[in-house]
Amino acid sequence: MLLATTCTIAQTRTSSPYSFFGLGQQTFRGTIENRSMGGIRSYLDSVHVTIQNPASYGKLRLTNYGLGAVHTSTTGTNGELSEGSTATSVEYLSLGLPLGKRGGFGFGLVPFQSVGYSLGNTTNELYSRFSGSGDLNRVYLGAGFEITEKFSIGAEFRYNFGQEINSSSVAINTVQFGSNEINEADLSGFSSNFGIHFEDIINGKYELQASIVYSPESTITGINNRTLNTFTLDGDQNERLTGSRRFQETQEELKLPSDLTLGLSYGQRLSWGLTGEFSTRGSSSLSSRSFAPTNNTFEDAVSYRLGGFYVPDYNSISSYWKRATYRGGMRYEETGLVLNNEHITEFGISFGMGLPIGSRSGFSNANIGLEYGQRGTTNNGLIQENFFSLSVGLSLNDKWFTPRKYY
Numbered sequence: 573m574l575l576a577t578t579c580t581i582a583q584t585r586t587s588s589p590y591s592f593f594g595l596g597q598q599t600f601r602g603t604i605e606n607r608s609m610g611g612i613r614s615y616l617d618s619v620h621v622t623i624q625n626p627a628s629y630g631k632l633r634l635t636n637y638g639l640g641a642v643h644t645s646t647t648g649t650n651g652e653l654s655e656g657s658t659a660t661s662v663e664y665l666s667l668g669l670p671l672g673k674r675g676g677f678g679f680g681l682v683p684f685q686s687v688g689y690s691l692g693n694t695t696n697e698l699y700s701r702f703s704g705s706g707d708l709n710r711v712y713l714g715a716g717f718e719i720t721e722k723f724s725i726g727a728e729f730r731y732n733f734g735q736e737i738n739s740s741s742v743a744i745n746t747v748q749f750g751s752n753e754i755n756e757a758d759l760s761g762f763s764s765n766f767g768i769h770f771e772d773i774i775n776g777k778y779e780l781q782a783s784i785v786y787s788p789e790s791t792i793t794g795i796n797n798r799t800l801n802t803f804t805l806d807g808d809q810n811e812r813l814t815g816s817r818r819f820q821e822t823q824e825e826l827k828l829p830s831d832l833t834l835g836l837s838y839g840q841r842l843s844w845g846l847t848g849e850f851s852t853r854g855s856s857s858l859s860s861r862s863f864a865p866t867n868n869t870f871e872d873a874v875s876y877r878l879g880g881f882y883v884p885d886y887n888s889i890s891s892y893w894k895r896a897t898y899r900g901g902m903r904y905e906e907t908g909l910v911l912n913n914e915h916i917t918e919f920g921i922s923f924g925m926g927l928p929i930g931s932r933s934g935f936s937n938a939n940i941g942l943e944y945g946q947r948g949t950t951n952n953g954l955i956q957e958n959f960f961s962l963s964v965g966l967s968l969n970d971k972w973f974t975p976r977k978y979y
Contacts, residue, residue, distance in 0.1 A: 586599055586644075586659055586686040586687070586688040586689075587644075587646050587657035587658070587659050587688050587689060587690075588646065588648075588688070588689060588947065588957060589648070589689045589691055589955055590907075590909060590911075590916060590947065590948060590955075590957075591686060591687045591688055591689055591704065592687065592689055592702075592704055592738065593868050593909055593911070594855075594858045594870065594909070595685050595708055595736075595759070595826060595828075595858075596685040596686050596687040596706070596707075596708060596736065597685060597686055597687070598684065598685050599683065599684075599685065599686045600663065600664070600682050600683060600684050600685075600710075602622065602623060602624050603620070603621070603622070603623060603638055603640060603664060603666070603939075603965065603967070604640045604663075604924065604939040604940070604941045604963045604964070604965035604967075605620060605897075605899065605924070605926065605937075605939055605967065606622060606623075606624070606879075607922060607924070607941050607943065607963055608879075608899040608900070608901065608922050608923060608924025608925075608939070608941035608942075608943075608963070609847065609879025609880060609881060609899045609900065609901035609922070609924070610877040610878055610879035610900075610901025610902050610903045610920070610921075610922055611877050611879070611901070611903050611920075611922075612835065612847045612849050612877050612878075612879040612901060613625045613783070613785060613833060613835065613849070614769075614781065614782070614783035614785075614833070614835025614836065614837055614847050614849055615781060615835075615837045615845055615847045615879075616628045616631045616724075616769055616771070616781065616783070617631065618631050618632060618633040618634070619632075619633065619634045619636060619935040619967075619969045620636060620638075620967060620969075621636050621638060621666055621668035621678055623638075623664060623666055623680065623682065623712075624765070624785065624833075625726070625767045625769070625783060625785050626714040626715070626716050626726030626727055626728040626765055626766065626767045627716050627724045627725055627726035627767035627768055627769035627783065627785075628668075628716060628724075628726065628767075628769075629668060629675065629676035629677055629678055629714055629715055629716030629717075629726050630674065630675055630676060630716030630717045630718040630719075630724035630725065630726055630769070631676075631716070631718065631724055631769070632668050632669070632670045632676035632678075632716070633670055633673075634670065634935060634969040634970060634971055635667075635668065635669050635670065635969065635970050635971065635972045636666075636667070636668040636669075636678075636967060636968070636969050637666070637667050637966070637967075637968040637969075638664065638665070638666040638667075638668075638680075638965065638966065638967050638968075639662070639664070639665055639666075639965055639966050640662070640663040640664050640939070640963060640964070640965030640966075641660070641661065641662050641663055641963070641964055641965065642660070642661065642663045642961055642962070642963045643658065643659070643660040643961065643962045643963075644658065644659050644660075644959055644960070644961045644962075645657075645658045645959065645960050645961075646658070646659075646957050646958070646959040646960075647957065647958050647959075648955045648956070648957045649950065649955065649956055649957075649958075650950055650953070650954070650955055650956075651950040651956075657690075659688065661683065662683075663682070663683075663963065663965070664680060664681070664682045665680050665681045665682075666678060666679075666680030666681075666682075667679060667680060669972065671715075674717060674718040675715070675716060675717045675718065676715070676716055677713070677714065677715040677716070678713075678714050678715075679711070679712060679713045679714070680711075680712060681709065681710070681711050681712075682709070682710050682712070683707045683708075683709050683710075683734075684707075684708050684709060684710040684732065685707070685708040686706070686707045686708070687704045687705055687706045687707070687736045687737075687738070688704065688705055688706075689702070689703065689704050690702075690703045691703070694809060696745065697744065697745055697746075698742070698743070698744055698745070699741070699742070699743040699744075699745075699750065699805060699809065700740075700741065700742050700743075701739075701740070701741045701811075702738075702739070702740045702741075703738075703739050704736065704737060704738040704739065705736070705737055706734060706735050706736030706737055706757075707734045707735075707736075708732055708733075708734040708736070708759055708792075709732070709733055709734045710730050710731070710732050711730065711731045711733075712728050712729065712730040712731075712765075713728070713729055713730075714726060714727065714728030714729070714765070715727060715728075716767070722770055722771060722772055723768070723769070723770055724767075724768070724769040724770075725766075725767065725768050725769075726766070726767045726768075726769075727764065727765070727766050727767075728764065728765040728766070728767075729762065729763075729764050730762065730763045730764065730765065731760075731761075731762055732759065732760065732761050732762070732763055732792055732828070733759060733760045734758075734759050735756065735757065735758050735759065736756075736757045736759065737754065737755070737756050737757075738754070738755045739752065739753070739754045739755075740752070740753050741753075741803070741811060743803070743804075743805060748804075749802040749803065749804060749814060749815075750802065750803045750804065750805065750811070751800065751801070751802060751803075752800070752801040752802070752803055752811065752813075753798070753799070753800055753801075754798070754799045754801070755796060755797070755798050756796070756797045756798075756799075757794045757795065757796050757797075758794070758795040759792050759793070759794050759826070760792060760793055761790060761791055761792025761793055761828070762790065763787065763788075763790035763792075763828050764787065764788060764790070765785065765786070765787045766785070766786050766787075767783060767784065767785045767786075768783070768784050769781065769782070769783045770782045770783075777840060778838065778839065778840055779837070779838070779839055779840060779841050779845070780836075780837070780838055781835075781836070781837035781838075781847075782835065782836050782837070783833070783834075783835045783837075784832075784833070784834055784835075785831075785832070785833040785835075786830070786831070786832050786833075787828075787830060787831040787832075788830050789827060789828065789829055789830040789854060789857060790827075790828045791825050791826065791827060791828070792825075792826050792827075792828060793823060793824075793825060793826070794823065794824050794825075794826050795821060795822075795823055796821065796822045796823070796824060797818070797819075797821055798818070798819040798822075799816060799817070799818045799819070800816070800817050800819070801813050801815065801816045801817075802814045802815040802816075827857045827858055829853050829854040829855045829856075829857050829858060829873075829908075830853070830854040830857075831851065831852075831853045831854075832851065832852050832853075833849055833850070833851040834849065834850050834851075835847055835848065835849040835850075836848055836849075839880070842883060842886045843882070843883055843886070844880065844881065844882045844883070845880055845881055846878075846879075846880040847877075847878070847879055847880060848876075848877070848878050849875075849876070849877040849878075850874070850875075850876055851874065851875045851876075851877070852872060852873070852874050852875075853872065853873040853874075853875075853908060854872055855870045855871060855872055855873045855907075855908030855909075856870055856871050856872045856908070857870075858870040858908070867911060867912055868909060868910065868911045869910045870908050870909060870910070871908050871910060871915075872908060873905065873906055873907055873908030874905070874906050875903060875904065875905040875906070876903065876904050876905075877901065877902070877903040878901055878902055878903075879899070879900065879901025879902070879922075880899070880900060880901065881897050881898065881899045881900075881926075882897070882898045882899075883895070883896070883897050883898070884896075892928070895928050896925055896926060896927055896928065897925065897926035897937070898924075898925055899922075899923065899924040899925065899926070899941070900922065900923045900924070901921075901922050902919075902920065902921045902922070903918075903919070903920050903922075904917070904918075904919050905917060905918045905919075911954060912951075912952040912953060912954060913952065914949055914951050914952050914954055916947070916948055916949070916954075917947075917948075917949075918945060918946070918947040918948075919945055919946050919947075920943050920944065920945030920946075921943070921944055921945070922941060922942065922943040922944075923941070923942050923943075924939060924940055924941035924942065924963070925939070925940050926938075926939050926967070927939070927940070935969040936966075936967060936968045936969050936970075937966070937967045938964075938965075938966055939963070939964070939965045939966070939967060940962075940963070940964055941961075941962070941963035941964075941965075942960075942961070942962060942963075943959075943960070943961040943963070944958075944959070944960050944961075945958075945959050945961075946958050946959075947959065
């Protein structure tokens, strides 16, 4: 399963033209459970791993294996014309294991940021085509420790790697040959993430949780290869190469911005919970790639998330659906990208269910999530995207390394 997942995780995960800018579009929004609650990362329990919050390992009491896949359908419009696209990929692979009664660790693989777009225009005077693909993936190893019954801390170390390819072609009918430029970048570098979590029981019944998650700014290295081609167009508007020149390999340092999340949760254990979060990301540290146009800038990004869950009766004998977990949430993000003097924002609303599998006393779930959202604007010649995502995944839990005794 690990080998199959590693191959599948490299599939195209986005079809947004906004993924051209910076290092791509940040597409990973947590496990299916978190994604269905607006992408929150502050609520923790003892049987699930919150990949974006390493303090969750300190609360882990069961071995947890997580796997998720997402299918996204996107429709983009400029106000006059519309076009649709789809993308399907594995979203994450994770394994978390408890260490004694107060700690745990975990590791896994997630595709963190993605590039995927194809744009073009053909008139009697001009032919243009722009395309890009690739992912920035992340292998991580994290550990957490419960200092007291109320406080947990955690740290995670990541190795980021991937490849991105961007291609642009332009031909003018009065010029014999068109020109094509291909930029390939091999990306690699290390980063880290830290979390601190507090929880307490109020009035012997209600649960209060608070989290701080921080990822410091880090640097990754891009090894760039640039190729210039000339081409002609056949009758079906296909490009026929007539010449090629490859330039010397270059290296550039690229920033992964810092990220700070503050979250607060309130609810009743094994029954319901509501979580609100605020995040800020230092996207102003990003710079345009050497081949990017000059009509874009970056500023610090902010996001707001609200999500929760409800379990009618987790220990019900008579009704399967009362043991199911029902989730919902919403999010609003200022992405930090400013294009043609327009601030690119994103909004999403999500719903989901956790369906118990295995024995009635077990904690394993099959998870389903739905999200509808909107990104961008049609102002100043830009594109507005409406997207719908279907997420499915497994959260398998068990108690490992338990000695058996027979009498």
